[in-house]
Amino acid sequence: MTKHSVTNLPVGPAGAMAQPHRAPTTASNYAKRSERSASATRWVLLALGTGTMLFAVGGRWDIAAAAWIFPVLLLRFTRLNRVWAGTLWIWLAHIVAAVFWVQESAIGFSLVVITGLTALAALQTLPFLADRLLVERLRPAVAALAFPAGVAAGEFLITVLSPFGTAYGSLAVTQYGDLPLLQVISITGPWGIGFLIAYFASTVNRIWQRPSWHSGVVYGVVLLTVVLAGGARLALSPPTGATVRIAGVSPSRTVTDALQATLSRFADGATGIASAPASEVEPSMNAVENDLLASTRREAAAGAKIVVWPEEALKTQESHESAAIAAAQGQARRSRIYLEIGVRVYSTTAPAHGRDEAVLIDPGGKVLWTYQKAHPIPGSEKFDPGDGRVPVVDTPYGRIANVICYDADFPAMMHTRADIMLVPSHDWKEYGGPHTEKASLRAIDSGYSLIRQDAQGVATAYDNEGHVLATTDAFTTGRQTMVAYVPTHGVTTVYDRIGDAFAWLCLTGVIVLTFTALARPWRRTAASTGTHPDSSAA
Template sequence: MPQPADRLGYLWLGIGTVLSLFAVHGRWDVPVAAWLYGVFLLRYTRTRRPFVGFVGVWAASAVSAAFWLYESGVDVLSPILLLCLALSTVLTVPYLVDRLLAPRLGVPGALVATLVFPLARVCAEYVNAMFSPAGSIFGSLAATQHDNRPLLQVAAVTGSYGVSFLIAWFAAVCAGVWERRFSWLAIRIPVLAYGVVLGMVVIGGGVRLALFPPSAGTVRVAGVSPTRSALAHRTAMLDSFASLSQLAQADPALLRPVFAAVTDDLLAASEREARAGARIIVWPETGAGVLTGDRAELITRVGVLARTHGVYLELGLGVLSRQPPYVRNQAVLIDPRGQVVWTYEKAHPVPGLEELTPGDGVVPTVDTPYGRLGNLICFDADFPSLARQGGSQGVDLMLVPSNDWREFGEAHTEKATLRAIENGYSLVRQDTNGLAQTVDYQGRVLASSNYFTSDQQTMVAYVPSKGVRTIYAAVGDVFAWLCVAALAALVGVAARRAVRWPARTLAGRPAVTERASMGTP
């Protein structure tokens, strides 16, 4: 029978669930909640039988997933909920792994036992980022700390997984302290070890920010979006069609004037910024809508503007055709000679929201007098492996035309900060219906503009023309793989102990005392 204290298990589950609602990186995030909710959920799972604990935490994760959809402005009962539930299920597995594995590592391995949960958490985040169609858009603990720049600098070495590891390790250490009833003799080793590691990371990050800021010359970059009135008119017209196929078959004479109003708006804003000194100009994702037959003419017009003012101009195009899938989501870079440098197609359409044929997923680059430029489109930046192509190719400035919606735009832009730090490039995210923002390769915000606070959204920033080469960009997800290997090794250690002391294993028993919780043989 559980001890009396364990009857509060459902209270800990409730507290952990409430805290987790503010740790999913949405509009109402509270960064400290990401550090705390795991403490209570671990306390719950460690005082319950494995299956019961897993089901309880899964229910908490499901509530968090639904809440994330709600605060992101997405219909909670949409098919996207199924994807979020699948992702949250993967993120629940570390609690089960911790419950089954940590007690079997014994008191001599108390420090090692605290590593089970963070190792498993990194493995779960890595699986979601690599193999799900949502990338890292949901469930990254690191994203909740987007304003903690000293902490985030470790991402230049480990990727975002290093930040997630530290947050999850904090939860495991605190849960261990709780189980050992705050006995300093019993907890001093894991507490000191964690404190030293966290201190080194934060101090090291602070030193990097203070002593090694970007020192290269800068280039003036402008992001321009169409006026809200012009965009609203286009949106109303598009929404008047029941389906994308109906829109594709509409009379071109009806579509051209509406598309032209937005395009003319963007061209006028681009010329204004070029005259003001911008050398690189970025339009938002699908900022200009254009019929397939009219695309060449638009490219020519933009080429004339770029050649006249000597600028690089990145077009965000939504190209409408009469053949399925009807729309192509493109970013086209025009150089100061008026020539097309690249045509990049979005590699990762948003599941459930976009019907697109994905691009080839090859990040284009070009050397310019203002550094090496690269290109992603919006949701592509939620896939660390895709964004790392730019880092491994020495990109100095990543252009990310984007398009969001009011409830989600700010959080989505904040997530992109991690890609800049990981890969050592500055990042320009020009975002319609959201927060446009430029950050340098250490995560400093150089400029930002909220689409909903002005009629004509323009973002101007002086951006370092030289990035840095990071360890993460060079070695990729080695840290995540090391976590996989370390977890596998701990499973092996626990298996050997189970073979040596089969009669004394704690499988399936609540960890209700200090001795039981640590699996003392």
Template sequence: MTTQLLATGWRKYGWLTAGAVLGMFALHSEWSIPVAGWLFAICLMRFTRGTGVLAGFGCVFLSSAAATITFLAAANRLDAWPILAGCLAMSLILDLPLLADRLLFRRFNPFLGTLVFPVCRVAAEFLIAVVSPFGTIFGPLATTQSSSLPVLQLASVTGIYGISFLMAWLAPIANLALERRSFRTVTVVYAAVLGVVLLGGGVRLAAAPTADNLVRVAGISPSKAAKERQRQIDNFHTPELRPEQKPVLRKAFAIVNDDLFARTRVEADAGAKIVAWPEAGALVLHDDYADFLTKAGQLASEKHIYLDTGIAVVLDGQPDLRDLAVLVGPDGRVLSTFDKAHPVPGLENFPAGDGIVPVTATPYGRLANVVCYDADFPGTLRTRADIMFVPANDWNGIEHTHSENAVFRAVENGYTVFRQTSNGIAITVDPYGGQLGRTNYFSAPQQTMVAYVPMTGTWTVYGIVGDLFAWLCVAGMLVLTGVAVSRRV
């Protein structure tokens, strides 16, 4: 290959600009464009392959840093320094695969050379998800593809990482063609793999059985009127609970809690067999927690329903609260209690729970519980269940982004995800990623989501082998790097 086949002079900066612009829309944000996730790396790779190593990598990092800062500004989170620092660090890590491609692609034949970037990209995404406190909320290419159902089915085999691999692989394939190197065989291989994925996804969707046994599930969040009355009494934003605050807080919390109990009765009378609340839907002082559970149990017993509650229990000292999902059965007993396992870094300072997801056998299937941000950690959500409840609480700026991530957990594990949220978009998706229910807190005066949910999930390869594909990419990265280092350019 000659350097004339690479982008040089002013042309390479055109590729950089195009990659930077597409990269803005390739991040999984409120304005993401799914196709941009497939295309942006083509342009950036065209730039880095025709530029000096350090200069090329520096320019790419500056473009990704700008996209990251724009993303956080739109998400209203530039004020949280741990999140900003963490996202910039992740941007740097996610740019390293382009550096690896720049350094190593010449040391292999055309086919093996195309594997450097996708293998390294998946390895970077996976290691961030496993090691960092950010999970898959930022970075994975696949997260922009939640609406592409045939491609989405690949997650049932490889998790999200197979989709990311397929998207990243397109960049070196396209660059082979642009460099007019030997690319026909490699292109045929890629087209065949993509065809198998699309065909297999289509067949899986077409062969999905029609669920005969459905259960009516209702998700409710506190009404805006109740929340406003609570805030007028006491919004509880003091750093430490004082004894003299407790009577006022009880009065304020009772407004929201009574609203939830009243609306639970309405949905139960309408036929719901399971009623789900959002994260921290109920607010309870630790002194009153036992009495609150008794009241919830009495309601569940009276209406003969399963009540999935999101409760913030305010403690007297440090830590200042527990963020809980508590499942109450129709006999009034507490069936499971789950402490949020992944507090949001920089925003939530309470200790993490153990991350062991409780699964409860019921006449309506196996019911499981996590809390909000936990759904961005595939390892935590990998369990055998039929319905996974995700009580959540978002904010304006991430409502689409965060709700869409739940779609991948449903397909990966073969269960229905019922994600009831305040201040965001509540969503119900079946084991194939199909939408069963949706409501937007910001456009609905009272957020209620009702869905008829399959009582039985389905098995998936991913549910059995877990992140095997991602680990193979980590191993592939190490092998390719070792072989490349041992060879002369």
């Protein structure tokens, strides 16, 4: 018999063999599981916040609620992360959103666009960084204002420092159609909407971190006051008084397509068109001009007192410009109307081979002004900008002013004491609707009716409270014509009087809060290290 060695096992009571000893779960294992859970939570917040932000960028797929949700998620992400790691991810999230906006709006990528949007994304990240650095150095009620003040100030700085205006980066445009809420911009400018949305995110995060009913009540009172006051403005002081019939006309698709086919034969673009033999381009250009003149006669006979052509409606070589304008003058004189025409001049002498102009003609056939576009689209339109002085004239139908398309994306420029603002425009299918919606904010904050005749987009007339008076989509008809009865008297808004005082107040507030925070000791709490109380930072 072979002898086997037997391991001595402990014997328990009553002679039973005891089980091997198992070490209890250690605090270290618990901490690791908590850390993995916290890390997963942070990545989910970042993914959901970034995904939601794609539908709140001022594009054709915007969802109003998305603008309120994504800052909540991204702000929570930054508060649960290390300062600089979280900031970098937020910057990348905004770059993703910017790229999505360019793609879904069919704007086209260029070095100018990519560089500009990367810089804008960095500017949009600063409020998150400010909140992360200041929130634990300030009293909770004061700290709650750091993020909204930063967002409002950042949106304002985008229009001051960049060539993009409010085309990208303004949360106010995502709330298009919510007229009671939007009335606040008649006091604060568009920055007030960004402040309210960011204040909501700050409040939710405060409750999320330290449940309390007090902060929710304070925010609820603020938002309810804004909405009720806006509703009261709409109900108690609607635009009243005399109106004027205004018609917006665009050339028919038939003559437009024929002209485009002619111009596309010149490989050098504006340079080639400017120097092309007149016999090759004038027939198609004249066909568009005649079509516009016929539409103008028709609308004048129907009762229109002001007729608006879109931006670049009339394309002409410089040598033919005087004759083209003279034909429009003759039509205005015969129809006894104010006629605003958009002219694209191809020139061999202008620095960028052309000009983008709007010409207003009175019922006597006199040219009241020739206004040149002040804000060419960055990376796309290369002609020299105008001086940015918005022309205004007194008429029997109120004070009429005029800018061109992209100019309306710059609120400071649009501070004009006028009753009716004419905005001839020329967009494209993917961007025409959203761009017209952005322009509606200028009607509310500046207190005038706004007429945006968009040749390849959505033409719309708004009153000074943002109500849609008429609208026509160029891509749903072969001949785009819009007719609206427009109030001849605007209003003077608080924003019109004080300008960007609210934005400057927010910018000053961020600076004051920063210095206040520096004077206070750093509180070493879970939030200040960017972690959950039971986890370590990622």
